[in-house]
Amino acid sequence: MENNGLITNNVTEKVLDLFDEMKIEPNQFTLSTLFNACAVLNNNRAMKTGKKLLDEMPENYRNNNITSTSAINMLMKFGDVESAERIFRSIKAKDIITYNATIKGN
Numbered sequence: 001m002e003n004n005g006l007i008t009n010n011v012t013e014k015v016l017d018l019f020d021e022m023k024i025e026p027n028q029f030t031l032s033t034l035f036n037a038c039a040v041l042n043n044n045r046a047m048k049t050g051k052k053l054l055d056e057m058p059e060n061y062r063n064n065n066i067t068s069t070s071a072i073n074m075l076m077k078f079g080d081v082e083s084a085e086r087i088f089r090s091i092k093a094k095d096i097i098t099y100n101a102t103i104k105g106n
Contacts, residue, residue: 012040016049026053028061035070039077050074054083063092069101076105 015037019026026034031053038050054071061067068091075084088094088102 012037016041016045019049028064028067031057031061032067032070035067035074039070039074042077047078050078062087062090065091065093065095065098069098072098072101076101081105 015033019030019034034053035050038046038053040046050071054075057067057071068087072084072087075081075087084102088098091098
């Protein structure tokens, strides 16, 4: 069981390494992947990267349920329930996945 965690963390760290090398702005799909990677890592680097991405996320991506739900999941993993709830409340058309991410928390 311990090896699976190491493999997951090593791959997830590589996701953030690749993001650091990107010379283009992430789109909504890339953001979702990055938010999910940050949630899995849940370390200082992940928190810093995830919150920076969230702060810089274009406004039009905030109405995308997949991107917003990934952000909620990440924030809940970080223990930042207040920010996760703020995003949840801002989503106009919530779906079952959005509710589950918020209810499930970490």
